[in-house]
Structures are given as structure tokens and as C-alpha cells.
Amino acid sequence: MTMPGAADMWNERYTRPFASYGAEPNDYLREVADRIPEGPVLCLAEGEGRNAVFLAARGYAVTAVDLSDVGLANARDLAARHGVEIETVVADMTEFDLGEARWAGIVSIWGHLPSAQRPGVHAACVRALRPGGVFVLEAYTPRHLDRPGVGGPPVADGMPTPEELRRDLVGLRLDCCREVDRDIAEGVFHHGPSTTVQVLGVKPGVTAA
Helix, strand or coil, X not given: CCCCCHHHHHHHHCCCCCCCCCCCCXXXXXXXXXXXXXXXXXXXXXXXXXXXXXXXXXXXXXXXXXXXXXXXXXHHHHHHHCCCCCEEEECCCCCCCCXXXXXXXXXXXXXXXXXXXXXXXXXXXXXXXXXXXXXXXXXXXXXXXXXCCCCCCCCHHHCXXXXXXXXXXXXXXXXXXXXXXXXXXXXXXEEEEEEEEEEEEECCCCXXX
16 A cells, blocks of 8 residues: 555645646657557556647557546646547555456556555556566666755655566566656656666567457
8 A cells, every 4th residue: 555645745745737747658658658559458557648748649548547536637638628538437456456468558657656555556557468468667766866856755765766666567578678867848747867777578478459
């Protein structure tokens, strides 16, 4: 379970719509979106919906999960502005039932979890992907703590390394699992030189339809 009071913190952050992380999709998701096959897509820790709306505009049936009801209300507004529909679910992603072989894609952008919870959530993601389905992740890594003031969790425990993610995601073919240094410009909270891990994992089997 996420720390008590987390929903209140995120609700307060999203009171000013799209100031925190912007309304544009994550750069890495934009880069790899073509790899996600047709079918339903789940966006975890989706906040104000910028990635979900981007994917919905590309024709995916998208479900956005987040702790913050304020963030997801903003997500629905953003979807309406873009003329698309998304499903929103207010839930803790450590408790949300992802299902079995359900999703063509699962997206986790900045879905930082404590190290004790992360492996279980990622194992659930592997089970929940359809054969041929794709898992997309970007997160800050511990080395990012050398770059104060530009975003990310305040402690290393919430930041995965590529090695940890390879262990978490057994059952996927990892076409990408790399640590990168890059500039990020996403609202006021993610802005500046950053160190992240990027993952593109594929569930073996026939491409999802």
C-alpha cells in the first residue's frame, strides 16, 4: 500500500491543472508508442492523463489508474479537449487488480514505488500482459540524486536500477533496459538534466489483437 496521505498530497499538487508535469506525453513513451500492439492499454500512476490521452488519440482503448481523483478529473477534461475518451480508476496501483493476459500495453511513467512493493507490482504487470503485449517504463534512478532540484523521489529506495528491473520483469523480452542521461521538460516538477531508466519489454507469444 502507498504511504498514508499520498492521495491528499497528489490532490493538492493537481489543484493547478497541468502546471506540475505539463499536458504533453512523456518523450520516451512518444518514442516507443508504435511498438504497442492494438488493444487495451493500462496507464499506471497516470496523474493528469497526458500519456493516456496521447495513446487514446492514437486509437487505443486506455484505462488510467491513479491515487488522485483530482488528477483523474483533470485527465478527463484533457481527453474531452482532445476529442477522445479514456476510462479512469481511482486506485492505489499496489492494490489494483491488473488481471491476467488482459492488456496489449501497460505504461508506467514515473510510477515510483518503494523497493519492497515494486517487484510484486511488476510481476503483476507481466502476468497482465497479453502474449505480444508491451510494457513501457521510465523512472528516475538512484544516480539522479546527484542532480538535486530537477524532479524525482527524494530517496533512492523509490528509484529502480536497470539491474533491479531485469529481475522484476522476468517473463518479458527486454528490447530496452538502459540508464540514460537526458534533459526533461515536463512542467515545473520535472525540468532539467536527469538520469532515468527506460524499459521496453515484450511478452513472448502471438502479437495482441
